Amino acid sequence: RKILKAATALITVAATLGAAPAFAEFNARNIRVSNGINADHPVGNGIQAMQKCLDEKSGGKLKLTAFWGGALGGDLQATQALRSGVxxxxxxxxxPLVGIVPALGVFDLPFLFASADEAYKVMDGEFGDMLNKKLDDAGLVNLAYWENGFRNLSNSKRPVTKWEDLEGMKVRVMQNNVFLDTFKNFGANATPMAFGEVFSALETKAIDAQENPYVTIDTSKFYEVQAYVSETKHAYTPFLFLFSKAIFNTYTADEQKALRDCAAVGRDVERSVIADLNKTSLEKIQAAGVKFNTLSPEEHKRILEKSQVVYEKHKADIGPDVVDSVQKILADLRK
Ligand code: TK8
Structure with a gap:
């Protein structure tokens, strides 16, 4: 009987080993990742780093296939495709997702973050987790906060050195009421538009201006159809690396963990590439003949004060607790 017991134990061990080689918890998955920006945006570097990490963890089972330039539809359209599990x-x-999760509007508040470092601390900490919970309730798993970055204004009319220079300027804004009101408040003719339409609208002069980080003005070639770039840094907006919750829920725990861990690896690479490329992109934009200016510290103070009405107007929609909470975190960070 002893021999039988020992043999059974051995068989159990062998079966366990046989059933659990290193990558048994991973199935072959093809993960389509859509992007509005182009492949040479630092998100491309982030996705490469994420793929390398996934290859190591999954033995090549988890594959990302990236689509660029809005090939699978714009931000909002693609996000709805995630929510319906397709x-x-x-x-x-x-x-553009504030219609789905109003609290996300907190990131659109003008001049909220003073540095990327502040933004990282807010997004990668409990505040970011709180918003992730709201996204989850809406059928969206945010794997990590990637970087879009500080937004600056480009236009075909004149240098913007004070907010009055925006008077009457036809500025494309994202489909988002905080941005709409921020630019209306400066006297601009703000026009909400999906990202995919911006280049041709600038080219045909249907609009005069748009606002995005330098790396986007560079990689989406907006500098080819704009004459002025003004460093306004009026908002820092994040990218979300969203996964369909309906699909995520069908994945194994190991697959889910690998995706979360590797999205964080990709995020770090993406952020550091942006930090380097920001400068290079601006140089490239200027080399193409675009005139560049910054705002004076006095104007920065004026424009920031001018923008406070936008906070008052949108606090109720975003959620007073959400706005208070981020302002408290920022006040503590600035102590
Ligand atoms: C890319 C967009 C874009 C955003 C915008 O899909 O719409 O201006 O800044 O980069 O998410």
Whole structure:
């Protein structure tokens, strides 16, 4: 009987080993990731780093296939495809998603963050987790906060050195009421538009201006159809690396963990590439003949004060607790 017991134990061990080689918890998955920006945007570097990490963890089972330039539809359209479980993932700005999760509007508040470092601390901490919970309730798993970045204004009319220079300027804004009101408040003729339409609208002069980080003005070639770039840094907006909750729930725990861990690896790479490329992109934009200016510290103070009405107007929609909470975190960070 002893021999039988020992043999059974051995068989159990062998079976366990046989059933659990290193990558048994991973199935072959093709994960479509859609992007509005182009492949040479630093999100491309982030996705490469994420793929390398996934290859190591899954033995090559988890594969990302990236689509660029809005090939699978714009931010909002792709996000809805995730919610209905027909597409796996999207890297999207948070701003067009406020109709789904109003609290995300907190990131659109003008001049909220003073540095990328502040933004990282807020997004990668409990505040970011709180918003992730709201996204989850809406059928969206945010794997990590990637970077879109500080937004600057480009236009075909004149240098913007004070907010009055925006008077009457036809500025494309994202489909987002905080941005709409921020620019209306400066006297601009603000026009909400999906990202995919911006280049041709600038080219045909249907609009005069748009606002995005330098790396986007560079990689989406807006500098080819704009004459002025003004460093306004009026908002820092994140990218969300969203996964369809309906699809995510069918994945094994190991697959889910690998996706979360590797999205964080990709995020770090993406952020550091942006930090380097920001400068290079601006140089490239200027080399193409675009005139560049910054705002004076006095004007920065004026424009910031001018923008406070937008906070008052949108606090109730975003959620007073959400706005108070981020302001408290920022006040503590600035102590
Ligand atoms: C890319 C967009 C874009 C955003 C915008 O899909 O719409 O201006 O900043 O980069 O998310």
């Amino acid at each position: 597409q796996e993932a999207v890297v999207t700005s948070s701003s």
